Amino acid sequence: MPIKRASPKAKSEHVFGQARKQLKMLRAGLYARVSTVDQQTLTMQNRAMREYAARRGWTITLQVRDVNSGAAKREARQKLLEAARRREIDVVLVWRLDRWGRSVTDLLVTLQELEHLGVGFVSLTEALDLTTPAGRAMAGLLSVFSEFEREILRERTRAGLAQARLNGRRLGRPLTAGLRAAEIRKLNRAGVSKSEIARRLQIGRTSVRRILAETSS
Numbered sequence: 001m002p003i004k005r006a007s008p009k010a011k012s013e014h015v016f017g018q019a020r021k022q023l024k025m026l027r028a029g030l031y032a033r034v035s036t037v038d039q040q041t042l043t044m045q046n047r048a049m050r051e052y053a054a055r056r057g058w059t060i061t062l063q064v065r066d067v068n069s070g071a072a073k074r075e076a077r078q079k080l081l082e083a084a085r086r087r088e089i090d091v092v093l094v095w096r097l098d099r100w101g102r103s104v105t106d107l108l109v110t111l112q113e114l115e116h117l118g119v120g121f122v123s124l125t126e127a128l129d130l131t132t133p134a135g136r137a138m139a140g141l142l143s144v145f146s147e148f149e150r151e152i153l154r155e156r157t158r159a160g161l162a163q164a165r166l167n168g169r170r171l172g173r174p175l176t177a178g179l180r181a182a183e184i185r186k187l188n189r190a191g192v193s194k195s196e197i198a199r200r201l202q203i204g205r206t207s208v209r210r211i212l213a214e215t216s217s
Contacts, residue, residue, distance in 0.1 A: 027088070031099070042065060046065075184212065
């Protein structure tokens with residue numbers, strides 16, 4: 001009796017009796033930043049990120065760059081964050097963490113916002129991939145470093161205030177013009193102009209005129 005051979009079939013859409021899940025095509029937002037004196041690395045950053053996105057099968061929806069110093073406002077990064085808030089991208093890809101964050105605290109705040117929005121984050125150089133459970137666990141360490149950074153800043157502030165007091169410097173808000181009314185009137189009686197009084201006492205001319213007007217009323 002001839003043996004019946006199974007006819008070839010298309011790949012089953014079910015796995016162990018359950019429907020096979022279709023992989024989602026992630027929409028990636030690419031961010032690059034260079035300083036004004038180091039723009040030659042921009043091409044390298046963009047090429048590496050585009051190649052990585054292609055290997056992951058991501059669709060590049062948005063690609064932006066900032067060319068400025070580290071302290072300057074990063075308008076392109078803000079544009080990318082706004083795209084994430086509008087749910088226009090699923091993952092942010094950067095070349096290196098210091099390209100994205102101004103500080104550890106800034107880095108943590110933005111990563112927490114992206115996590116809240118359900119947007120992943122990948123940094124190529126550090127191999128940090130927050131789209132995976134292991135990567136999200138690593139991100140928890142950033143909060144430790146962020147608190148360490150804040151404590152260092154508090155210590156520096158306290159040390160600076162203590163040193164200023166030792167040097168005899170007055171701390172706090174400057175005296176208001178009202179507390180110098182007697183000096184203003186004295187200089188005015190001596191024939192000093194209102195503009196000169198304001199300059200000498202380092203207060204506004206409007207304040208000088210107001211105090212002198214109250215005296216004459």
